[in-house]
Amino acid sequence: MAEVWFEARQVEAWLSGRPVIHQLNLTLALGQSTTVLGPNGAGKSTLVKLIERSLHPIVQADAHLKLFGSETVNLWQLRSRLGVVTTELETRFPPGIEARDVVLSGLFGSMRLGRDQTPTPNQRRHGDALLHQLGLETIAEQRFGQLSDGQRRRLMIARALVHSPEVLVLDEPSRALDLKAAHQLLQTLRQLCRNGTTVVQVTHRIDTIVPEMQRVLFLDGGTVVGDGSPAEMLTAERLSALFDTDLTVVEANGYRQVLPAFRPASG
Known part of the structure; x- marks a missing residue:
């Protein structure tokens, strides 16, 4: 059985004086590349902060958050097993x-x-x-x-x-990229998945979900509202519900794109 590297049970987290993660129950295993998908404000970036330990959950008797089986983590040891990429980190480097x-x-x-x-x-x-x-x-x-x-x-x-590291977590990796740069990034993600790195992509863009992804999680309102294979989750019905708008799904070469659902003119 694959080793569980992230386990959250009844986790709650607050940012700027308000709750942003609610009763999060989630298990992620090594070897299972996963996309966390959700609209803006769903709590996706907060989940990344919990993973990288820049944010700590509210202490509750029935809750726990474990990384690689432990609730207490040495950050230096964690770096040898977990890599995290955020656009916030990118802005901190001197030119x-x-x-x-x-x-x-x-x-x-x-x-x-x-x-x-x-x-x-x-x-x-x-x-x-x-x-x-x-x-x-x-x-x-x-x-x-x-x-x-x-x-x-x-x-x-x-x-x-x-x-x-065994696990690479990317928060909105395609943000602000033009088409060529985005396609180069997707090829990089595919290569990493094929080479055995467990990739976790956090995004609101369906078109950046590479074919090698094995699991898709829906996050909304700070909690998991859907979990399954890409074929199960990336349907017009489920995506329309997640993003609260009527969508249709087009698939080609293992990728999916969403378009507004066609509604014939009345009258």
């Missing part, structure tokens, strides 16, 4: 840092390489291998501020992979 150093900074959990942060030759080779894997080797010496949105997003993924 003058080299792309290669962005990747290597992940070894130390920092935004730049300090004087006492010197990667070993093996770590530098691993960083270069990640740049090559994600098609970024040609921009290794470019400044972060000179890169396109798509390059930055893939660079954040390379940084998150520097510890070779």
